Structure formats: structure tokens, C-alpha cells
Amino acid sequence: MILAFETSCDETAVAVVDDTGIRSNEWLSQIRHHRKYGGVVPELASRLHAEYIDDVLGRALVSAGVSLNDITHVAVTVGPGLEGALLVGIVAAKTLSQQLQCPLIGVNHLHGHIFAALDAHQLHFPLIACIASGGHTMVVHMTDPLTVHMVANTMDDACGEAFDKVARMLGLSYPGGPAIEVLAQSGTVCVPLPHPVQNDPQRFSFSGLKTAVLHSIHKETYAKPDIAASFQHQVATILAHKLRETVNRYQPNQVVLCGGVFANRVIRSHIVETIDAPICIPAIPLCTDNAGMIGLAARVYRDAGVQSTPVTVLPGLGLAVPCCER
Ligand code: KG4
Numbered sequence: 001m002i003l004a005f006e007t008s009c010d011e012t013a014v015a016v017v018d019d020t021g022i023r024s025n026e027w028l029s030q031i032r033h034h035r036k037y038g039g040v041v042p043e044l045a046s047r048l049h050a051e052y053i054d055d056v057l058g059r060a061l062v063s064a065g066v067s068l069n070d071i072t073h074v075a076v077t078v079g080p081g082l083e084g085a086l087l088v089g090i091v092a093a094k095t096l097s098q099q100l101q102c103p104l105i106g107v108n109h110l111h112g113h114i115f116a117a118l119d120a121h122q123l124h125f126p127l128i129a130c131i132a133s134g135g136h137t138m139v140v141h142m143t144d145p146l147t148v149h150m151v152a153n154t155m156d157d158a159c160g161e162a163f164d165k166v167a168r169m170l171g172l173s174y175p176g177g178p179a180i181e182v183l184a185q186s187g188t189v190c191v192p193l194p195h196p197v198q199n200d201p202q203r204f205s206f207s208g209l210k211t212a213v214l215h216s217i218h219k220e221t222y223a224k225p226d227i228a229a230s231f232q233h234q235v236a237t238i239l240a241h242k243l244r245e246t247v248n249r250y251q252p253n254q255v256v257l258c259g260g261v262f263a264n265r266v267i268r269s270h271i272v273e274t275i276d277a278p279i280c281i282p283a284i285p286l287c288t289d290n291a292g293m294i295g296l297a298a299r300v301y302r303d304a305g306v307q308s309t310p311v312t313v314l315p316g317l318g319l320a321v322p323c324c325e326r
């Protein structure tokens, strides 16, 4: 019975996960507090996590129908993320693991996004995973759960970050992804937009795309819903193109799509329709940050014998996190 914490950004999240799956997955979104600033304010995020975490913990235990005494492992996101925000979850998890005398498992947030797929699917390695979130856009090749090789990464903005910035240009509120998805429903794909670094298999770039959107807004030739629909379509095209190349090169058994951007229904279906490989995508609520995915990743680490290690080093994801020793 794993108690998992996720506080890397603006969701204060706690979950209970056991060998049958996610028993509870609770979160309190801070979005309304950050919205007036147009994005996440790190210091505010840390303070709100500290304020909310007890309440969310209580809710996670109640909805799982367990008490603290039933917990056998405590898991927590140790990075990447906002340092002060991460620290709130880490301190809570570390305190509980000491109090309950159970092992602490530090989880890489990106692994969390990937293993969210375990909620509804079995994973078949070697696989390709595409993580597209507010902080990352990468394609990785995984030969087993803990062996991750970077295939492609963004050289500037993350995909979700581009959604958030384009939304702001269109006068939409934070977070931009869901707002663009809604606006795009009443638009048509008609604005010509670039496909940056199309021929570079190792790179994504969203900065030029964002600037092209800005120019199309300034020209006032196109209606905002059309710009939203065209931008969303172009992101789907860019992700699908890179994935198609990667699938051709690696011939994986499976392709996992994960991270907040894959909460977008248009992008999900575009990729499913255009990629010739078995695809698994977590359910929409499990694409954005949540603690259930951290519990599922912790279960993978536990099964692989990675627990209570002083350093969680994950090859390929570029992260060595010193902490989380019991
Ligand atoms: O994975 P996530 O919750 O947090 C990070 O790890 O960053 O991703 C958040 C990002 C935000 O940039 C948000 O605008 C984007 O995911 N996002 C979406 C949608 N829902 C969230 N982007 C496009 N369409 C959506 N429906």
C-alpha cells in the first residue's frame, strides 16, 4: 500500500496505490490563485502546498478506505519541478516514512507521467514514450522500466508552455491548453504555420511556431478560433511527425503518450490515427499532474528493487536527485 505525494508544480496531490491499482487519487488545484499572474508563481505554489497538503492527505486516505497504519511505502516526486514546491512534498513524505517506519521512494516526475499508463494498460518493452507537458517535450526509448534513452528533446519552449503562451496572446486564461482546445472547437484549420526543425530527429522547437502565431494575430486576417484550431493542429502534426520517424527507426512494441498536452482530445486522436504502432494513453485526468501516477511509478521502482536509495538516478532523463534516504 503506497502513499504517494506530488507537489512539483501547482497541484497539491496525494494518492494511495496498491498492487491492484490506484485506490484514491486526490488533488487540490492552485490554478485560481496563480491565474491572475498568468502562470505559476513558485513562492506562492510552495506556500499553498504547505497549506493544502494535510487536507489532501486526509481525503486520499478516506477515499481509499485505509488508515496510515495500512501504508507500507511512502513515495514522493523528487524532481524535476519547482524546488520549493517539491520540498513541501518531500518533507511531508519523509516525515511520514519515518513515523510509519516504512521505506521512502523518490520518484522522477517524468517517470510518473510515463507510468500513469499502467492504470489501464500493460507496458510492453521496448517502447517509445512521448512526454509533452508544461515543462518538457521529449521522446524517449525505454528498453525496460528503468532504462531510458533520450531520442528527441525541445531546444526551447516545452509544448504545454507554447500552449500557455499562445493562449495568453489570444487573451485566454491560464492554463492555456484546455482554453485553446475549447476555442478551437469553433474554428477551422486554415492559418499556415511553420514546422520548425522538421528534419532534425533529435529536436523539437516551439518558439518559432509561437512567434508565427503572434504574427497571425497582429495581421488580424484570421479569427481567433481559427488561429487556435490551426495552432492545435500544427502541434499535433509536429508531435505525430517526430513519433512516426522514431517508430520507423526503433520499431517499438508500444508507444506511450503522456503529460498534460495529451489531455487534448484532438491531439490524442490525431496521433492515434496517424501512427502505425500500438498506442497507449493514460485517461485524461491522469495525463495532467497527479499523485496516482507517482504511486504507480513507485510500484515499478519497488518491484525493480529501487527503494530507499540515497540517490534516484534515472539514466536518460538527465536527473540525479540527492535526497529521500530514510
Ligand atoms: O503534465 P502537466 O499537468 O504539468 C507539467 O508537468 O508541466 O502539464 C501541464 C501543461 C500545461 O502547459 C497545460 O496548458 C497543458 O499541459 N495542457 C494542455 C491541455 N490540458 C493541459 N494542453 C493542450 N490541451 C489540453 N487539453
Ligand code: ZN
Pocket (backbone or CB within 6 Å): 109, 113, 133, 134, 259, 260, 288, 289
Ligand atoms: Zn507533469
